Amino acid sequence: MDYVGLYPVWYEPGIGSGWIVGLIATVHVLFSHTAVGAALFFAYLAHTAYRRDQPELLDFIKRYGLFLLVFSYVLGSITGPGIWYSTTVASPRGISALIHSFVWKWATEWVFFVIEVVGVYMIIYLVGKVDRATHLRISVIFGLASYGTMLIIIGILSFMMWPGKPEWFTEGGYLNGFYGANTFAQLALRTAFMFTMTAVVGGIVAGAIKDTAFKREITRKLALLGMASAVIGGLLFQWYMATLPETAEVIAQNRLPEWFSLSLVVALSVIFAWFAATWLRPGLLTPALASAMTLVVLVFGLWPEETARESLRKPYVAGQYVYSNQVIARDVPGLGIRSEIPLLERQGFQHSQVFVPQRLKTVTAENAAEVGHSLALTTCSNCHSLSDTGMRPLAGYFGGNRDVAEIQVYLQGALVTGNTLYMPHIPLNDAEAFALASFIAGMNRTSPLHPEPRRVAVNATAATPVTQSQE
Ligand code: HEC
Structure with a gap:
């Protein structure tokens, strides 16, 4: 008797394991994207601060950075491993497939992540303690390391949707798996929306600024960043959809809930309107309202987006060869993997x-x-x-x-x-x-x-x- 290597199933009554992974992942996306966008925004603010001699911008970096230390770095570092734990039991062979192809990519991501964590402390606590050129260099390294974590994870997420190049199935090779049309479209899309999130969450900090003139300046910067990135992200969405597998198209057209595209359009419009309003009347921005907007992004933007991405990948969980129910669906000669369907039949x-x-x-x-x-x-x-x-x-x-x-x-x-x-x-x-x-x-x-x-x-x-x- 031959066996397939299926593990015991983890099932949470009332929700199912998929939603637990989805809930943790959605929250993690908010924390992680906000942090990466903020890191790049800080590099921009630091340059502007030194060029125009505006120390209050450095002060804003400090405040937003301290806020992110708890909001993004602590909570993000809890939900990140949360994704590992939950997916390892919900989809052990999906995770195994990713690790077998990308273990060194993940190790590299960890290096960037460590730089990022050290960087956020440095950029906050070294204001005024190191010379300007050093501080600027720190801000750039911090920004690039943060973006590096995102780039690597997106290569892996795109592989989950489908391996970059078809040759991957026959030849293997992680570069074949990593870079495909979907990788760049997804990177562009997430880059845009990560700035939207940075701008929305930044409002929680900016709303508390006492000095009216300075609050106005920061609020407007955030509003411009938010409006531009929301519009660009909305446009990039079309490109992203065009890079999905054929099965995804069928699901997108027939099988996503009717409220899906409506919810994305409403979420984007509400966010855009919010930024337009705060640009016109910076006084409107309060920490409470900005927190409410953050919830709107989470519930009406990220949750539908993450669950849709999960649906669009169906019937696979990873690489178009591991089914969501963990059965290996096809031969992958490049990795010496055989389909389990004949044995099950x-x-x-x-x-x-x-x-x-x-x-x-x-x-x-x-x-x-x-x-x-x-x-x-x-x-x-x-x-x-x-x-x-x-x-x-x-x-x-x-x-x-x-x-x-x-x-x-x-x-x-x-x-x-x-x-x-x-x-x-x-x-x-x-x-x-x-x-x-x-x-x-x-x-x-x-x-x-x-x-x-x-x-x-x-x-x-x-x-x-x-x-x-x-x-
Ligand atoms: C890879 C994920 C996946 C697995 C595993 C799966 N389904 Fe589905 N199923 C779906 C999706 C996605 C839909 C479409 C959902 C929708 O239209 O709302 C669906 C729809 C259905 C439908 C609606 C009719 C149809 O044909 O669309 C039935 C019935 C169904 N599934 C039964 C099952 C049964 C029974 C099993 C286990 C033997 C199963 N499914 C396993 C993803 C899956």
């Missing part, structure tokens, strides 16, 4: 997994629903929550249907054949499809449309020999 899921209890390996009339639950966890739960809440709740897609046979027909027509573009090819054998259908029918308990579950025992006995003949 031959043996079925339950017999191919190490961590499935012996009593759930073979489907019987008694254990069908339980085997089905185990299959739902392995094959569906990475993308569909098994409760009524959370990410794409599974029961919701079956319209309350409690007819096991009908559900089984759907599973075998759409999933076993790999017919949908956005879901993995899930080669359940007949007995497993029946078991999963029994579980799904049982989930639809409270449906007024289908009050009585259909008797299923006949199918169960018919199903049993099928698995046995697979052994």
Whole structure:
């Protein structure tokens, strides 16, 4: 008997593991992008301060930098490892795929990150203590190191969407995987929006400035930065969308919630209006209002964007070869990786997994629903929550249907054949499809449309020999 290397599934009832990763990642994006944008903005402010002899600009760097130490550096350093912990259990083979291709890239990112953390302390605490040329050099190194962290992470994020060049599949090579059309479009898009976030969050600090003339100057600088970057980001979004795989297009057109593009347009317009208002009336800017705007960015901008990026990557979690449910979907000769689909087709899921209890390996009339639950966890739960809440709740897609046979027909027509573009090819054998259908029918308990579950025992006995003949 051969096995596929699937780990036990981590599943959070009520939300599903995907949303936990998504929540942590969304918050992390706010902290990290704000910090990188601020680092570059500080380099600009430091140059302006020395050129025009405006020490109050250095004072602003100090205040915003101190604020970021807690806001971005402490909280960002908690959510960053949070992404590691959560993805390692939610998607162990996705993370493994990334580490196998990019471990040195990540090590390099760490070097930049350490420079960035030291840099933020230096730029804050060395104002007035080192000569001007040294301080300027620190500001530039700090800015470039911060941007370096972003560049590297985006190469890896783009690889998750799809490997940079098709040759990567046959030849391997991290540069082939790292640089593709999506890398640069995504870098440009994120660069624009990171300045938007820097400008929004900077308002929390600028709003508290007492000196009216200086507050006006800083508020206007932030407003210009925010307006320009929001408009440029909105335009770059089109470029980004044009660099996505074909499956993403199908999802973007048919499968994203209707409110998705609306929410992005509304978020961008509200942000733009906010900056326009504070440019005209800098007195409007208060820490409380700026904090509220930060929440708008988080909830109406980043959350839809991060969840959409996750959806657009479907059915894969990484590199167009690891499915979200952790099955290896295709051969990757460049890395010596073989597709697991043929093995699953031959043996079925339950017999191919190490961590499935012996009593759930073979489907019987008694254990069908339980085997089905185990299959739902392995094959569906990475993308569909098994409760009524959370990410794409599974029961919701079956319209309350409690007819096991009908559900089984759907599973075998759409999933076993790999017919949908956005879901993995899930080669359940007949007995497993029946078991999963029994579980799904049982989930639809409270449906007024289908009050009585259909008797299923006949199918169960018919199903049993099928698995046995697979052994
Ligand atoms: C890679 C992620 C992923 C996995 C794994 C996955 N699905 Fe889906 N599924 C999706 C997406 C994305 C949609 C489309 C969502 C939408 O339209 O709101 C979808 C839609 C559906 C639908 C709606 C009808 C259709 O064909 O679009 C059903 C039913 C469904 N999934 C069942 C399942 C079952 C059962 C499993 C496990 C055997 C499963 N899915 C595994 C991502 C996945």
